[in-house]
Amino acid sequence: MKTKKQKDKILFTPGPLTTSQTVKQAMLRDLGSRDSEFIAIVQEIRQKLVELGQANPGQYTAVLMQGSGTFGLEAVVSSTVPPDGKLLIIINGAYGKRLAKIASVLKIDTITLEYPENTIPNLREIEDTLKTDKKITNVSVVHCETTTGIINPIKEIGGLVAKSGARYFVDAMSSFGAVPVNLHECNIDYLVSSANKCIEGVPGFSFVLCKISSLRETAGYARSVSFNLLQQYQGLEKNGQFRFTPPTHTLTAFHQALKELKAEGGVKGRAKRYRKNYETLIEGMRKMGFKEYLIPEQQGYIITSFLYPDDPNFSFEKFYESLNQKDYVIYPGKVTDANCFRIGNIGKIYESDIKALLVAIRDTIAEMGVKLN
Template sequence: MNQSAVLKPAASETGDPFLLTPGPLTTSRTVKASMAHDWGSRDASFVAINKAVLARLAEIVHGEGDYVTVPMQGSGTFAVEAMLTSFVPPTGKVLVLINGAYGQRAKRILDIARRKTVVHETAEDAPPDLKKVETVLKRTPSITHIFVVHCETTSGILNPIAEIGALAAKYKKGYLIDSMSAFGALPIDAPAIHADAVAASSNKCIEGVPGLGFVVCQRDALAATRGNATTLVLDLHDQWANFEKTGQYRFTPPTHVIVAFHQALAEFDAEGALGDVGAV
């Protein structure tokens, strides 16, 4: 793709307002233009675009080879629910770290899915108390997973995902991260922080349009989730298995959204991606 194809005009040039997180962000004229064409979901050209998108998302978190991206039609919360209800088995128990609305939402998802939880909650302007988190892990060996919101949109607080990941590794717990408002803006090294899965969406920091959530999953951890899901549509393992077999979605994908995301990723790379920022 040539450089002229990825230059992003200012929002004022298009007459659109500047949109900031949470929610949809301002999109470039070229991202908008990419949606002017109709795509068949099984066309070879669309399948190739989708494959490139999924591969690039794994690369952004330094997961090449060991991680796989599983897309999920819908908003970011669809991806978070798919992650939680696929990775946590019926006998699992999740330590939910809460300091805002999205931690609360994760707790509600787990409650509805009848998954056991333990909560460590701090104020909206306070990160988790790591000493107390470790105490909970010591006292509750039945915990199987830890969940945290990377950047809690409620207040913008940045949670210490590397330090939490170190505790997850120390106590041999699965580690699930909602990185909705941080993915593509703040660096993540998923292998280094021992993440089993990182959820995000197309319409946040990479500046695509709404309609596609995704979960970047450690391959072996994902393989172990077979049979856990509480719904057909949000079954990450089944979605992944179908991609491995056919390269296609099980159900109709948001084709225009995915093509626009492909363009947004090209612009993300043209702007330097995260090359000048150290990984978290």
């Protein structure tokens, strides 16, 4: 049992997130990686993930990858771009930039279309780039840019990519499970998310939803052994096992998290709770005088960036620390042209938690002597 000292804080972050007791309890057992029960759990997780992508299991598969979300992204970038291929990366935040960094380290021929963090990518420009640069074989974009919380138009971009014949890869790390996505309708070949985001599991693996026909084309493309997506898929298909040690405890927790997602009404039910969290948050923050970084039409309900108050008494470090002392964890901002902090609406948190956070923010601001107008 937890002592008072070990009391969990409430995480209003982009992840890891607050999880349910039952998800944590599901980890409290040791299972061998070749155990038939464990193999059945892995199989069920893979099936359920394809269902969450509203996809036909004959056409799509889920490949699980040890490591955090970035490991799944690196698996896709490193093993689905042909050796002589060219990758177009659409960037409007830190996670798009991370994809470009991965491609650069791997020495993959890359072109980027970069937009400010508060701007939706220009579809016309993407279309023109795909039409004029015939060398482009792969395109990637981030769905919810967790840098700000902006939601990018993955379906519209997918339509353009499909016309060009390139393969399409979406980093849906912070949206999958809470923002509906239909893999086929969005023309997605690869989508990555991880265990500790909107499905509300604990950290330890990422997953890649793959169009099987596209994945099968990639033999010989991989630039690494551990990140070889096709071989990971083939291993899981052959005997249900991971090629290398699986994160068994994380997987049993995730299995439970999927059951809880279903009980909440699936992606729709979860979206409803997160949206309520978001609405409660912005209403309360606006009432206090805080301003959002994004205009409302671009803002998703996953995470919200707020501008620092324009008052010399405000210090993010003090603000953060004081909230932390009250058991509420928020997150720094990552925006280049504005000072921001972020508050996440995801994880096992409810409207009542948001309301409690708002009270703590009001108290903290008063303690700091910050005036909001």
